[in-house]
Amino acid sequence: MNCSAAVRRVGEVAIVDLNGKFTISDAPGIIRGTVTTILDSGTRHILINVSQVTYLDSAAGIGELISSYTSSVHRGGQLKLLKPDKRIAYILHLLHLDTVFEIYQDEDAAIRSFRDPGLHVGAA
Secondary structure, eight states: OEEEEEEEETEEEEEEEEEEOOOOOOOOOOOHHHHHHHHHHHHOOEEEEEEEEEEEOIIIIIHHHHHHHHHHHTTTTTTEEOOOOOOOOOOHTTTTEEETTOOEEEEHHHHHHHHHOOOTTTBO
């Protein structure tokens, strides 16, 4: 498998560090499954770090991010993105998903934004 998802916690925030190439053949359900596990544990603040993602296809990448975001919101949570590279940021922009996801380049600012929902200074 060419990808992984590792979860670490900073206070009340679960940070999902994605790594590698997320395609339907290599990573079916990894993002969605990781987020579901986090939500099932009772954590409602989720930050997905995509800084080490080399490729996101439409199903295993973008589709799972959208599905995870929807699940989080329906369960009273928040899901935000951290450090997309130019390529991923461009895809998010093309699909108008940069208006849906809060996107941060700074991890500390992203974590603080969960405590202060009015804070959106780290947006890309």
